[in-house]
Amino acid sequence: MLTSPNLEFIMEAHNGLSARMVEEAGVWGSGLSISAQLGVRDSNEASWTQVLDVMEFMSDATTVPILLDADTGYGNFNNARRLVRKLEDRGIAGACIEDKLFPKTNSLHDGRAQPLADIEEFSLKIKACKDTQTDPDFCIVARVEAFIAGWGLDEALKRAEAYRNAGADAILMHSKKSDPSDIEAFMKAWNNQGPVVIVPTKYYKTPTQNFRDMGVSMVIWANHNLRASVKAIQQTTAQIFKDQSLINVENEIVSVKEIFRLQNDDELVKAEEKYLPKQ
Amino acid sequence: MLTSPNLEFIMEAHNGLSARMVEEAGVWGSGLSISAQLGVRDSNEASWTQVLDVMEFMSDATTVPILLDADTGYGNFNNARRLVRKLEDRGIAGACIEDKLFPKTNSLHDGRAQPLADIEEFSLKIKACKDTQTDPDFCIVARVEAFIAGWGLDEALKRAEAYRNAGADAILMHSKKSDPSDIEAFMKAWNNQGPVVIVPTKYYKTPTQNFRDMGVSMVIWANHNLRASVKAIQQTTAQIFKDQSLINVENEIVSVKEIFRLQNDDELVKAEEKYLPKQ
Amino acid sequence: MLTSPNLEFIMEAHNGLSARMVEEAGVWGSGLSISAQLGVRDSNEASWTQVLDVMEFMSDATTVPILLDADTGYGNFNNARRLVRKLEDRGIAGACIEDKLFPKTNSLHDGRAQPLADIEEFSLKIKACKDTQTDPDFCIVARVEAFIAGWGLDEALKRAEAYRNAGADAILMHSKKSDPSDIEAFMKAWNNQGPVVIVPTKYYKTPTQNFRDMGVSMVIWANHNLRASVKAIQQTTAQIFKDQSLINVENEIVSVKEIFRLQNDDELVKAEEKYLPKQ
């Protein structure tokens, strides 16, 4: 998908169920959404193997490719390459690693320090990951946090080029401006040196055609399923407690049968016929 | 809550985040919802320690008591009592175990066999759990599946009495009829021998006052947060893919800031001021 | 190895380290040894995913094939086939499942009940596993507990034939007699219908040539590394506490350098030279 001539889209999921519901395109295993659903912060409070366990359920639940938001790789090059081996075993399509320090801070926070990794150190981390993968299709996306950390175009460009040269399959250029000016400036200077991925959470008003015109390869809709489910759960819980009854909720939510369908219960019913003795 | 003179309510949650959002009353750690969010079936496909990991995140995320839907106890008396120790360590308030066989089948399925446990075997399992707990407030709720399995009132009553005598803190009487006739019949015959819990997923139209009048102690709203989030995710994903844009979704879902609030990020910001050196 | 014309041998291991030390032949992931090293009983006190985690460390640590002692498959056909998928993902070569009930009891116990599975139910479980595997080389070994449970040759033979017909790649015929008479009788009656695996823990005095003469395909040395390490730890701890000093132990145990060698630290040193920036 990264090298497709069309603008591609991938959608956030945060557990096996939401991964199964994203049947189009591909899945973004969002660090923010996964940490949030677990009930912890997007600051590496969950261990990398706890994230891996979530990814395994997600991978088992869907047939579309999954790109994991792997933060910084959860440590140095050795932690990152160990992750790559584990992700390959579990059928994950790729990992996006960002040039910050472990433990990381979510990029959309206001006013918190976002110290960047040393360029050479991070480039060698990418190289270690690429040298480790055994499936030639496994992707490493290098996420540049220069704009997030308050640096300008020169730093962003220098980093993107270094990471691409180190073997990154694509560059994710992140920005938390509410307009796409960071991305526009970068895309112009980048001049098609390789696929670019963006995350328009903050500049969501920008028409998608603009991204196509700039030459962006992929857009990640990064946290909207989680945010939608929070809204739904808040409303549902409030309504039920207010009414002390299910009566006003039953028709606003999916049926239990739909849950069974998403769990693929039909396959088990058929398997029970085949593999359980008749009474 | 089980012995309160009022009718109490507890609400389903299925991960740390939803547990945090249920701030009223208590939380039901639903087996259906937890398995569904993981992307597997409510047939003991997730191991008991995978369920325990979910419960730990849930317990860490909320201050209200959590009752785990512990299926059959995941094996015999020894597996069940081992679970009790692990739940106590993680601050879970109680476990509901049901008188079916491992691996279990969800009770709301139509036309699937629901073999029941031997009454003596199940009663001794309850006794083993009660003998094991070290916190006197830990609760064992014995769930009677006699109606679900197609048996009548006599079997339901016999089992409820046996389990209560074995030490169960409360009886959960389950029914999948769309009217409350099973429950009504049972409550009359039961004659206040101890607290009774119900799950009106199918007979959701029954006014809550009727449950009060019957003498029910607790109502579980068992899967509605999960079902609400599925609806929300389906709509959100469909809308975004249709529009190839976030523009029509942004205002229908909670903000990223609200996610940060639910993750309690403020506490971390303050802690960083206190525990990180000034640059 | 199961279909080799020679008598083959596999050796017990119980964690990543012991798996790495068994460089010859193959590894037996012993249920007794794994549960014992974890500190729990061989009665399915560890969950199947906890066993799977041990297997993943073992698989990562060795290049020889690993056969997991998978007890009963940890539930019904659905649990067993789910296990097969997970073992394949982790590079395990095969699973041995036994025809007892979940939770199981170790076969070498005296005087404890060893109820057997229904033959049809267990045969269908084997079939479900074989239908599930995607790697054609993955092996299912069907372990017959008829002798262990106090039944005779007829029951053992009937079960072995049923499981072989259901698709088992080999039969493990277990016996806890101190002489090989059970095995001899079975091998004669079996008449080369397929590979047979044995576990001579109790009849260890029988010369190995006898097993060759009977036509046995594989011998499992099932728990001796664990038992050797227990002896060594008991002696070492006792000696050190007696002396209140390390002086009499240092030369009786391997060096710290040997531990580093077993951890393959040299590879990391080289990788650090390659992937860490020069200071």
Added chain:
Amino acid sequence: MLTSPNLEFIMEAHNGLSARMVEEAGVWGSGLSISAQLGVRDSNEASWTQVLDVMEFMSDATTVPILLDADTGYGNFNNARRLVRKLEDRGIAGACIEDKLFPKTNSLHDGRAQPLADIEEFSLKIKACKDTQTDPDFCIVARVEAFIAGWGLDEALKRAEAYRNAGADAILMHSKKSDPSDIEAFMKAWNNQGPVVIVPTKYYKTPTQNFRDMGVSMVIWANHNLRASVKAIQQTTAQIFKDQSLINVENEIVSVKEIFRLQNDDELVKAEEKYLPKQ
């Protein structure tokens, strides 16, 4: 034990079984031994939750206090304080954290860089841990790696004093010299400012009375059970493969019954009599 007037001893264990076998004094949950038994390197290749899982099995298996070798705390102050909460839940008595950078390198390696943490950063990490614990008896031992990293007495003393002032219950002063000169120099300069713990793996020839005379509070025998079991497994595996028989090994190792005893199977037999229906 840390504040006892006598010289105390704690012994390494690396899994539930070895923890159970250390019945005297206390247990050292060695990072080297735990990583080695898992089959990975002592460089934070196992995630902190994988270490926690090992600690839970160890805690369940023993009644003596366990001090975890918690490396650097597995990240910054927030990761370290999160660990403290999880260790308390699992009944672990304390954590030893060292003033190096994540991911760490084993201290006994020759010629590898051992960069130290900033003193203020590490002191605040200790303070965060102490502020987090809810059990007043939980201990934080601050391990000073100044000698290991090639610094001298001044740096070691400065760090020890800072960490003690930050709330550390004891200082672990590490040295990899084959004589106790580092420790002697430190103990003199330290002048009884608080309990000191040492790990005489390399200076094992020093008579224990010398440590008493210097005023050391606790000695850790840090990896000898693991090293003993490696020796035993190497010998046992080699012998069995050489003989192609168990005959020369059976009497050199403990019996299967001894394994059952260590697993506390008797308790389960009695529980089965109490909690399983009579057939």
